[in-house]
Amino acid sequence: MADGRGTSSHSGENLLFLTDEQLRQAIEAMFFAYRGFTADPDRILVDMAYGRAHHRAIHFINRAPGTTVNNLLGLLGVTKQSLNRVLRTLIADGLVESQVGKSDKRERHLYLTEAGRVLEQTLSDAQRVRMRSAFRDAGPEAVAGFRTVLETMMDPEMRHSYLRLKENSG
Amino acid sequence: MADGRGTSSHSGENLLFLTDEQLRQAIEAMFFAYRGFTADPDRILVDMAYGRAHHRAIHFINRAPGTTVNNLLGLLGVTKQSLNRVLRTLIADGLVESQVGKSDKRERHLYLTEAGRVLEQTLSDAQRVRMRSAFRDAGPEAVAGFRTVLETMMDPEMRHSYLRLKENSG
């Protein structure tokens, strides 16, 4: 507020909401909100010697059953060595199953076991509770705006992955 | 889209947008967007042997100059040992200054040095570029919705900190 800002002019649009201060606040909002976003599943995970990395792997294997390690790597944005460590424990603990590829035996196709599906459900339930309540409080239009901004904020390849997952599961 | 959903009824509100599938997509959107959110400053930081933890400390010291270590701890949500490691290197490198409190000499008040301000500006510029472009593409209403949802998603104490910072800087 307090107007008198330097009339950025060149785009002709209404740019008042794009002051550095407003953007700084949005950055902080993103930081604090992400903390809340991960807090609930994190609480569950500590009790079972798992971390956020396990959660992410489980989430995406559930979303794309039969995915290969390589494909999962792209979704998660980590190195294969890093993912491998997590997968090893999940497989050893009987939450994930790894099947050698039929046509290409170098590939491993990943599936959740029944136990894996149970954990996935527990974690995503916890995370959805907060989401649902925030969405309900904010209202449909706010939610639409929320998702629009998030999508435009992603790196293009991430947006591509995101949209593909979205299509493949209605 | 496709209407014909089961009229959930009990809250009287329009709840069509709150299916589990929609919530799952929002969770993924949050995950992918946060990756983009941190990507640009991260690229700058690796070249100088700093990490995200340093960025966060610098950000909040800039936002609340003269803040005490204890207060910063609360904002960042880490232990003092963890913060201390980061702070020590920032002070040694001349980016942050620590001043013994005047009224309470147990406290240390933290300030960015000139070099610290330069780095802060570099990092937040990089982060704001993406934000600004996402905001511009999404439009003012989407941005308003975005911020509303983020705020309702925070833990109450985080929301309190967030709003206090917001007030104190226009």
Added chain:
DNA sequence: TTGGAAAGTCAACAAGGCTGACGTAAACTC
């Protein structure tokens, strides 16, 4: 059929969280 690329595994290291214990100085309380 051989040589390179691709998928996955093993080993070692670094960043940055964490807990626990301890020391010091200043402030507060009785």
Added chain:
DNA sequence: GAGTTTACGTCAGCCTTGTTGACTTTCCAA
């Protein structure tokens, strides 16, 4: 004024999760 609490710093050690480098197995193409 003595004892307690508070703010901060530090050492030591652990865990998760990221990294790079080196290796095997498999596939494919020249």
